[in-house]
Amino acid sequence: MAEIEKQKWTDIAIPQTTTTVYEALHQRRMAWNFENRDVPRDAVERMLATSVWAPNHKHTEPWRFFVSTKHSAHRQRIADFAEKGILARNSEDTRMASAQREWTLKQPLIIFAYSVPAEREDITKENYAAVVCALHNISLSGVAEGLAVTWETGGIAKLPGLAEAVGGDPDWALVSIATVGYPDEESPSSRTPVSEFVTWAE
Numbered sequence: 001m002a003e004i005e006k007q008k009w010t011d012i013a014i015p016q017t018t019t020t021v022y023e024a025l026h027q028r029r030m031a032w033n034f035e036n037r038d039v040p041r042d043a044v045e046r047m048l049a050t051s052v053w054a055p056n057h058k059h060t061e062p063w064r065f066f067v068s069t070k071h072s073a074h075r076q077r078i079a080d081f082a083e084k085g086i087l088a089r090n091s092e093d094t095r096m097a098s099a100q101r102e103w104t105l106k107q108p109l110i111i112f113a114y115s116v117p118a119e120r121e122d123i124t125k126e127n128y129a130a131v132v133c134a135l136h137n138i139s140l141s142g143v144a145e146g147l148a149v150t151w152e153t154g155g156i157a158k159l160p161g162l163a164e165a166v167g168g169d170p171d172w173a174l175v176s177i178a179t180v181g182y183p184d185e186e187s188p189s190s191r192t193p194v195s196e197f198v199t200w201a202e
């Protein structure tokens, strides 16, 4: 990658929002049904801009994102890839092949989030952890934009060759296929109170 001048946080025009950090943390929800509404590019740019501020040991910058808009040629190619990939696995799985094709075409916006490996296994693990944080930054900033970010690691994420089909390198690790859109549902999510998992060790 060409050498590009780094930015400090003071160089950034931080988007103004009334959503507090704690609201974003508690209110962020994934969604499986989205409104039939385009996702504005400027909102996605603001969300993506937060990703590189994730904690990242040794600043390896391991994140690689591919943003696939709904009616793009890229999306069509991924839908073709999905259909063919399912059929290559099992030629009788025609229903699953068309379901995955439809799923791919239907998502308002998709971010394919990858982590690049390092020469050492421990750094490869740290890289992966950093990209998880980066994608979570994108998810949390989505709250301020009214957008849900849904992580998928099943379905087409499991198909061999996805990284190359998306535009990446074969050895990159997929962190998630993140679908982005305006949620069209109330999330039923709930959580066990954290006190069940915490020991104040004294």
Ligand SMILES: Cc1cc2nc3c(=O)[nH]c(=O)nc-3n(C[C@H](O)[C@H](O)[C@H](O)COP(=O)(O)O)c2cc1C
Residues within 6 Å of the ligand: 028, 029, 030, 031, 151, 152, 153, 154, 155, 176, 187, 189, 190
């Ligand atoms: C790493 C990761 C992978 C996930 N993969 C899938 C998936 O393949 N399919 C799916 O339906 N949900 C997937 N999810 C969503 C979770 O199953 C879970 O439903 C979600 O975190 C709960 O929603 P909430 O965070 O809004 O409470 C994934 C979440 C994470 C963090």
